[in-house]
Amino acid sequence: MPVTPTTVPPASADLSRLLDAIAQRIGAAHVLRAADDMAPYLREERGLYQGRTPAVVRPGTTEEVAFIVSACAEAGVSIVPQGGNTGLVGGQMPFGELLVSLARLDRIRDVDPVDMTMTVEAGVILDTVHRAAEEAGCLFPLHIASQGSCRIGGNLSSNAGGTAVLRYGNARELVLGLEVVLADGQVWNGLRCLRKNNAGYDLKQLFLGTEGTLGLITAAVLKLFPQPAQRSTAFLAVPDPAAALALLKRLRGEAGDALTTFELMAGFGVETVLKHMPGTVRPFRDAYAWYVLVELSAPTRAFDLPALLEQGLADALEAGEVLDAVIAASEAQAQGLWRLREDMSEAQKHEGGSIKHDVSVPVSRVPEFLERALPAVMAALPGLRPCPFGHVGDGNIHFNLSQPVGMEKAAFIAMWETFNRIVHDIVVEMDGSIAAEHGIGLLKAHELAHYADPVSLDLMRRLKGALDPGDLLNPGKVIE
Structure with missing residues (x-):
């Protein structure tokens, strides 16, 4: 596991004056200083990190965010932005910095079914976006x-993926415009709903997927799509990942863009869901080694x-796929059927410690990756219980490893870097990525430094230096 960083806070008197100024601007009720009030913001989803901050500030408008960032820049105080605190790589955790929660920026500013766009503030919960679109x-x-x-x-800052990337793309492909507070407190208003715009650099791409290290996203123009008029969902048992890949090719050829979801799951993961998640139902009489969840959708009823x-x-049954x-x-x-896939991460918690890898390889090489990685990790620790699953239609596998039965959790988690090296070496050799959809954050910053092309790292550092010369925005995340 990476070492938790420590940020040296400013002198207490200077910090107190800063927080008093922020409280005067946004209201004292939205500057949290008591430990109990701050605790929910400082607990990380996986329990890997415990955050520390002098205060949690909760602005309610873009102007208030800009004031806070400007005041912190003037005082030399680092900040960490946070949305729903659901991140899985520690990118939302402060370690001495001021925590800026964007949860109160929760307004839907506009929905336009003609332009097929929605303008939302950063704190809107994703399910709320879904309902407003519907x-x-x-x-x-997404x-x-x-x-x-x-x-x-947070979804946009981490370039979230999900189960429909095969059809619609990652988060960055679902955005037309952004509003961003820069490191000096200036507001860049790029809230455009244009489908075509070649007037200079595409500046929004600087902030999508960069985890709040270059600027704080406060609002976005999202792309909308026609609501599906019909869906068809199937749960399948397949012989192995190679057969799943052949099935993917077959269904893509026959269904085209109607193929929305194609999720691969190891049998151990499905059995874990059935064991621990109430209300789940076994799909077949027999248990199998590998499963696939498939969904087709279409905005019309022009075909069945x-x-x-x-x-x-x-045809796939006849071909043995x-x-x-x-x-x-x-x-x-x-x-x-969807619960058998969606509840997998939650079910794994009941099996003890889990070392997780969010990786991607070219779609055509997913079976090869699993053929290489599974025996490699099992050889490193007898009794290990691998639980690979994920979006095989876009090459993203969540290569999760559950601890051996009877092993101490702490001893298992201590092997995280050992398994990182095994899994990530294979991924990089296969022209893959060590961070497919969860981001880099703190958890993988050292891994990025280890594997990334030096020229790429230099470009990232130069961008960081240009947009945040004081290294005040989410320091220590993404780039060491």
């Missing part, structure tokens, strides 16, 4: 497990999706 007869397609509590600013899926799966299949006959059945 009320306008549209779809916002779906992730934490969507009931994560906030859109269930019939298309049934024919594709019939599928061993067993169940197609949801209702929305309730579809939700039940």
Whole structure:
């Protein structure tokens, strides 16, 4: 595990004056200094880090964010932005810096079903974005497990992926414009809803996926899409990842853009969900080594999706790519099948310690990665229980490792860097990425420094130096 950094706070008298000035501007109720009040903001999802901060400040407008950033820049005080505190790489955790929660920036400024856009503030919960789009007869397609509590600013800052990337792309592909508070407190208003704009550099890309290290996203113009008129969901047992890849190729050829989701799951992961998550239902009489969740969707009823899926799966069964299949006959059945995938991370918590890798390789090489990585990690620790699953349609595998039965959790977690080296060496050799959709944050900053091309690292450091010369925005994250 990486060493937790320490930020030296300013002198207490200077800090007190700064916080008093912020309280006067945004209201004393929104400057939290008591330990109990700050505690929920300082607990990290996986329990890997315990945050520390002199205060949590909660601005309610872009102007208030700008005031706080400007005042901190003048005082030389570092800040860490936080949305829903659901990040998985420690990027939202302060270690002595001032924590700026953007949760109160929670307004939906505009929904335009003609332009197919929605303008939202950074603190809007992702599920709220979904509901607002649906009320306008549209779809916002970013779906992730934490969507009931994560906030859109964090999704954009980490370039979140999710289960529909195969059809719609990552978060950065779902954004037309941004509003950003820069390191000196200036506000860049790039809230444009244009589909075509070649007037200079595409500045929004500087802030998407950079985890608040170059600027604080306060609002965004999101792309909307037609609401699907029909969906068809199936849960499949497959012989192995190679067969899953052949099935992906088959369904892409037959369904085209209607193929929205293609998720691969190891049998151990599905059994873990069935064991620990109440209300889940075994899809087949027999247990299998590998499963796939498939969903087709279309904005019209011009063709019969269930019939298309049934024919594709019939051909796949005949070709030996599928061993067993169940197609949801209702929305309730579809939700039940989705739970077998969506509850996997939560179910893993019941099996003890988990060392997690969020990696990607070219789609065509997913089976090769699993063939190499699985025996390599199992050889390093007898009794290890690998739980690979993820978005094989875009090459992103969550290569999670559950501790051996009976092993002490602390002793297992202490092997994190050992397994990093095994897994990440294979990923990099295969032209993959050590951070597919969760970001770098603090957890992988050392890994990025170890693996990244020196020219790439130099460019990142130069950008950081140009936009945040005082290194006051989320210091120590992404780039060491």
